Amino acid sequence: MQLAKLTLKSVRARPVVLKLKRHVVARIAAISDWPLVLIDLFTEEGIVGRSYLEPYTPKTMRYLIPALHDLGEMLKGHQVTPAELYAMARKSLHFVGYQGLSMIAVSGLDMAAWDALAKAAEMPLCMLLGGSVGPVRAYNSNGLWLKAPEAVAAEAVELRDEGGFTGLKLRLGRALLADDLATVAAVRKSVGEEMQLMVDFNQGLDLAEALERCHAIDALGLTWIEEPIVYDNLDGFACLAAQLKTPIQIGENFYGPRDLYTALQKKACDLVMPDFMRIGGVTGWLKAAAIAGVAGVPISTHLYPEIAAHVMRVTDTAHWLEWQDWADPVLQRPYEIRNGMLHIPDVPGVGLEWDEDAVAAHQIEL
Numbered sequence: 584m585q586l587a588k589l590t591l592k593s594v595r596a597r598p599v600v601l602k603l604k605r606h607v608v609a610r611i612a613a614i615s616d617w618p619l620v621l622i623d624l625f626t627e628e629g630i631v632g633r634s635y636l637e638p639y640t641p642k643t644m645r646y647l648i649p650a651l652h653d654l655g656e657m658l659k660g661h662q663v664t665p666a667e668l669y670a671m672a673r674k675s676l677h678f679v680g681y682q683g684l685s686m687i688a689v690s691g692l693d694m695a696a697w698d699a700l701a702k703a704a705e706m707p708l709c710m711l712l713g714g715s716v717g718p719v720r721a722y723n724s725n726g727l728w729l730k731a732p733e734a735v736a737a738e739a740v741e742l743r744d745e746g747g748f749t750g751l752k753l754r755l756g757r758a759l760l761a762d763d764l765a766t767v768a769a770v771r772k773s774v775g776e777e778m779q780l781m782v783d784f785n786q787g788l789d790l791a792e793a794l795e796r797c798h799a800i801d802a803l804g805l806t807w808i809e810e811p812i813v814y815d816n817l818d819g820f821a822c823l824a825a826q827l828k829t830p831i832q833i834g835e836n837f838y839g840p841r842d843l844y845t846a847l848q849k850k851a852c853d854l855v856m857p858d859f860m861r862i863g864g865v866t867g868w869l870k871a872a873a874i875a876g877v878a879g880v881p882i883s884t885h886l887y888p889e890i891a892a893h894v895m896r897v898t899d900t901a902h903w904l905e906w907q908d909w910a911d912p913v914l915q916r917p918y919e920i921r922n923g924m925l926h927i928p929d930v931p932g933v934g935l936e937w938d939e940d941a942v943a944a945h946q947i948e949l
Contacts, residue, residue: 587703589663590627594655594692597621598644599945601912605738608728610756610787617909620644621937622651624695626663632699633935635910636691636860637886643684645949650688658692663703665696669866682838686861693864694890694933702932707893708865709927714896718924721888721906722750722781727770729757736769743774746920750779750806750903756787760796767803776804781832781903783809790819797827806903807832807854820851830854835885839863840870847878854902858885865894872898889918889935892927913941 599619607614618641624632638647654672661668672692676685701708707716723742727735735753742751753770755763770780782805788796793811800808807830812819814836824831830853837843838861846852857871875882876899883903884891889910895901904925911917915936919926928934 586700587628587630589630589699589703591655591658591661591663591668591696592625592627593659594651594695595623595625596648596651596691597942598641598648598947598949599913599942600641600947601909601945603909605726605728608730609754609785610729611785614639616641618644619910619913620647620651620691621913621942622691622695624655624663624692624699626699628703630699630703632663632695632697632702633933633937634691634694634698634864634890635887635935636687637909638687638860641947646684647688647691648949650684651691654688654692663696663699665693665700665864665866668696669693669863686838686863686867690860690862690864690867693866694859694887697865698932698935705931707927707929707931708890708933709893709896712865712869712893712897714893716927716929717896718921718926719892719895719901719904720750721746721748721904721920721923721925722752722779723748724752724905724907725909727751727753729754732762732766732769735766736773739770739774743778746906747922748906748920749777749923750781752781752783752809752905754785755782755796755800756784760799763796764799767800767805771803779806780804781806781809784811786810786813788812790816790822793819793823794826797823797829801827801829803829805829809833809856810835817846817849817851820846821849824850824852832856832883834858834882835861837862837871840867840874843871844874847874847880852880854881854883856883856885856905859887859890865890868894869897872900876900888925889933892918892925893933896927913938913945 834855881902
């Protein structure tokens with residue numbers, strides 16, 4: 584089969600803001616409004632590649648959207664070959680650095696390019712990458728923020744039953760360690776011993792506090808302890824990983840595959856979980872997953888469950904997919920969760936189609 588050649592015509596990026604059903608309440612931030620940048624990559628051949636970005640704060644979109652439009656203008660007329668577009672887009676931003684908003688913009692473009700290419704090939708992205716359509720194991724990460732123990736325990740049952748999940752993630756970092764311990768105990772009682780529980784401190788601790796708190800929860804049978812300290816303190820993470828028996832999970836703040844490689848070199852973690860807007864989209868993920876695979880390190884996903892499901896089908900050390908339905912309100916056909924598994928639709932590309940009525944209702948002016 585010969586793949587159709589596509590020519591990039593233009594890029595459209597639109598800002599929308601959605602209300603979260605369950606507000607984010609972490610030690611470092613509270614979020615009720617969730618921004619999305621919806622990306623359409625138009626080709627001369629009529630194929631449209633789609634992706635989205637989740638930049639956490641609405642004001643970030645003021646910088647991202649012009650960057651995406653600039654990349655589209657720069658790459659106009661080029662063949663849609665994701666590896667080459669990725670390289671050209673990154674090199675165009677070399678003088679301002681490969682990390683931060685530069686990488687995020689490139690990632691959004693890359694994911695849309697891969698979607699377009701798979702649509703042109705008339706196959707799901709996972710098949711274009713050499714895999715097959717099938718389910719991917721997921722844990723529910725839609726809630727369990729810093730609320731009272733009894734409220735978190737009740738919500739854990741709701742989240743479990745939303746899709747027959749066998750894994751849940753709860754957040755820690757309350758003012759008192761005793762309240763964190765009470766929350767873990769309450770959740771364990773409500774969902775049972777068989778449930779795999781991940782905990783995330785959302786970078787809320789300094790190293791001294793992390794040593795105290797992580798040792799206090801180290802015997803609780805947790806699946807992992809995620810980002811107890813600020814993301815770039817790799818020496819601190821190495822200290823924690825060396826002392827704890829519970830695996831240390833980091834990676835959502837890796838800006839490109841080299842950051843993942845550096846973390847593994849420093850023995851800063853036992854597990855990795857890149858975020859698609861920071862790792863470099865599909866192209867960056869494939870490079871990062873190859874490094875993790877050679878090292879034998881389990882790799883999980885962060886946000887972007889639709890694109891995540893496809894790449895996990897071709898990832899050697901695939902571990903867990905993080906399930907969050909925060910983009911569902913603007914999707915025509917959200918992915919289905921059954922028996923703790925995310926099911927990839929057997930349609931060309933990634934399967935993202937915008938609900939334009941919902942987009943119009945939630946689009947904002949910047």
